[in-house]
Amino acid sequence: MTEAADAAPPGGTEHGWGRLESALRDRRNRGGKCFVPYLTGGLGDDWLETICAVAAAGADAIEIGVPFSDPVMDGTVIQQANDRALSEGATPQSILAEVRGASADIGVPTAVMTYANIAHHMGYERFASSLAEAGISGCILPDLPLEEVGEWAACADAAGVETVLLAAPTAPDERLPRLCARSRGFVYSVGLMGITGVREALAASATRTAARIKAVTDMPVLVGVGVGTPAQAAEVCRVADGAVVGSAIVTRMLEGAGPDGVAGLVAEFRAALDAAHS
Amino acid sequence: MTAPAGGFMGEPSADGRFGDFGGMFVPETLVPACQELDRAFRSAWGDPGFRGELDRLLRDYAGRPSPLTECPNLSSELGVRILLKREDLNHTGSHKINNVLGQALLAQRMGKTSLVAETGAGQHGVATATAAALFGMDCVVYMGTVDIARQELNVFRMRLLGTEVRAAETGSRTLKDAVNETLRHWVAVADTTHYCLGSVMGPHPYPWMVREFQRVVGEEARRQCAEILDGGVPDVVTAAVGGGSNAAGIFAGFADTGARLVGVEPAGGAAVGRAVPGIVHGSRSYLMQDEWGQVLEAESISAGLDYPGVGPEHSHLAATGRATYEQVTDAEVIEAFSLLSRTEGIICALECAHALAWVSRARADLAGRTVLLNLSGRGDKDVDQMMGILG
Numbered sequence A: 001m002t003e004a005a006d007a008a009p010p011g012g013t014e015h016g017w018g019r020l021e022s023a024l025r026d027r028r029n030r031g032g033k034c035f036v037p038y039l040t041g042g043l044g045d046d047w048l049e050t051i052c053a054v055a056a057a058g059a060d061a062i063e064i065g066v067p068f069s070d071p072v073m074d075g076t077v078i079q080q081a082n083d084r085a086l087s088e089g090a091t092p093q094s095i096l097a098e099v100r101g102a103s104a105d106i107g108v109p110t111a112v113m114t115y116a117n118i119a120h121h122m123g124y125e126r127f128a129s130s131l132a133e134a135g136i137s138g139c140i141l142p143d144l145p146l147e148e149v150g151e152w153a154a155c156a157d158a159a160g161v162e163t164v165l166l167a168a169p170t171a172p173d174e175r176l177p178r179l180c181a182r183s184r185g186f187v188y189s190v191g192l193m194g195i196t197g198v199r200e201a202l203a204a205s206a207t208r209t210a211a212r213i214k215a216v217t218d219m220p221v222l223v224g225v226g227v228g229t230p231a232q233a234a235e236v237c238r239v240a241d242g243a244v245v246g247s248a249i250v251t252r253m254l255e256g257a258g259p260d261g262v263a264g265l266v267a268e269f270r271a272a273l274d275a276a277h278s
Numbered sequence B: 001m002t003a004p005a006g007g008f009m010g011e012p013s014a015d016g017r018f019g020d021f022g023g024m025f026v027p028e029t030l031v032p033a034c035q036e037l038d039r040a041f042r043s044a045w046g047d048p049g050f051r052g053e054l055d056r057l058l059r060d061y062a063g064r065p066s067p068l069t070e071c072p073n074l075s076s077e078l079g080v081r082i083l084l085k086r087e088d089l090n091h092t093g094s095h096k097i098n099n100v101l102g103q104a105l106l107a108q109r110m111g112k113t114s115l116v117a118e119t120g121a122g123q124h125g126v127a128t129a130t131a132a133a134l135f136g137m138d139c140v141v142y143m144g145t146v147d148i149a150r151q152e153l154n155v156f157r158m159r160l161l162g163t164e165v166r167a168a169e170t171g172s173r174t175l176k177d178a179v180n181e182t183l184r185h186w187v188a189v190a191d192t193t194h195y196c197l198g199s200v201m202g203p204h205p206y207p208w209m210v211r212e213f214q215r216v217v218g219e220e221a222r223r224q225c226a227e228i229l230d231g232g233v234p235d236v237v238t239a240a241v242g243g244g245s246n247a248a249g250i251f252a253g254f255a256d257t258g259a260r261l262v263g264v265e266p267a268g269g270a271a272v273g274r275a276v277p278g279i280v281h282g283s284r285s286y287l288m289q290d291e292w293g294q295v296l297e298a299e300s301i302s303a304g305l306d307y308p309g310v311g312p313e314h315s316h317l318a319a320t321g322r323a324t325y326e327q328v329t330d331a332e333v334i335e336a337f338s339l340l341s342r343t344e345g346i347i348c349a350l351e352c353a354h355a356l357a358w359v360s361r362a363r364a365d366l367a368g369r370t371v372l373l374n375l376s377g378r379g380d381k382d383v384d385q386m387m388g389i390l391g
């Protein structure tokens, strides 16, 4: 890596990278690939322990899902996890409070993934500052596309929360640089035209989209949606800087694998990425 | 009340807003599809060829114009002069066909080969299945399992028309969840498939486009009222509000007049009544939600109004005061349903019985006035359910 590539990118934050982006760039600078698992917050009694175990097993950062009643971008596994967590009484406040208490133990940056109404209902400013207070670095609100993200992103920037934007396989060329300029932390390259869930094989669009995005940005580019096995993660990382894996991980949580069981799967992903790209 | 620059019920802003409401709150994966639809609708709506073809379909296939019916018996019983806009007499039995023919024609023009839709009562599903048969398109309709159970007849009609009905089994298993499933389906197939959304909700351009396709109701009614009211307009224009398409259609014909516009929501699904803004299904609008922003389940006797949100333009009309929104209970609706059957020989859909329930309750205030009521659909689909209730 040259010095120029290490400097804050034009159009990036004035104060340099946030904690999330720094951690991912660090991994990349060391020649590695980033692994970011998604876990549903509030799912079961041991979800927080599971997050800590997953961090220790080699996650570079962790996405924490805050359940929403109407997750239109999610497939059946994450829907089920949402419903179960909600019926067990999880609220945005309870999840943030627990993360806040454990952020030292988690040890890697975290990002919340939820839907716009959760933030909107609390008020964008208040939601952004509660994330910051909980020690959460980033936030992904998939139903805020580029045209609608401005109001939220301004509040998140002010609170020092990195707003990760999604980029779709169907995004026209002219849209990609604008998405990258507004994204913080990393660029979330959507693996396929569809919802979250494990697929038999990696879609051709996964590497194609990542390559198009990498051509226009120096930010870390991670592929999520439709990456479900260690082999698929390794495959997509031939092009991408890393992978985000949700449904495969959450399936383990739903099966009651516990912190060790889920961490075991994360270790498999870590090993596959390390083996393929060392 | 201050009217916006272009007047009420004109074009939304470039970012799809009606005042503070509307927008395009969808994942990046759906943005290109919504933008493509916006461009296609603008071009079609400005094309006399498209408008002529749609007018022909509405006339020759759907049976428009629908009549305006004076109701002497009901009027004398309530002391209010009531005019019914008879959308129940359209082909497929409701106003939904107006929107669906417009969208199917547009989908064909866009080169799409399939339709997908959500449905609550099944009226929009039946209308979409009908258009799919007419246009030779494949069609999938999502319907909550609760609604499948209470609207069996419409499920069979859709299947008869060659449509695949799929059950939405998550959440409250009603209209809200059918919308979620349809969005999830659409994102994977948007290149070949048009999402034929059934009301004035969803991301831009749907709230605007669906209202324009329903505007025909208001425009016809305006002319028909002028004929019998000596060039005048009714004192009140009222309609039931689920997502709000039949109300938007009839309001659009009178937004620039002095007529009072009254939308009627079920008490268990009163998004406007509670007036808390939220974001779901692609737009910012009033939304029933809990203290954390989780969307609440609506509860209404009528499947077509069992929706916790409302189209964004209605939120705008309410916030500006141009329209007001009332709530009625299931018990009042059942009474109104029976009243219209008994006095005028018209068995209406439970949805529009909501509007009549309000008129009946407000009859003292409305005494001597003329009320135009959008009779959005016929009651065949509800007879089974009412048999269980009324015996």
Ligand SMILES: Cc1ncc(COP(=O)(O)O)c(C=O)c1O
Pocket (backbone or CB within 6 Å): B094, B095, B120, B121, B122, B123, B124, B198, B199, B200, B240, B241, B242, B243, B244, B245, B246, B247, B303, B304, B305, B349, B351, B352, B376, B377, B378
């Ligand atoms: C007859 C009838 N009226 C009204 C509605 C409610 O929809 P909207 O508020 O969009 O008119 C429905 C929905 O299924 C319906 O079938």
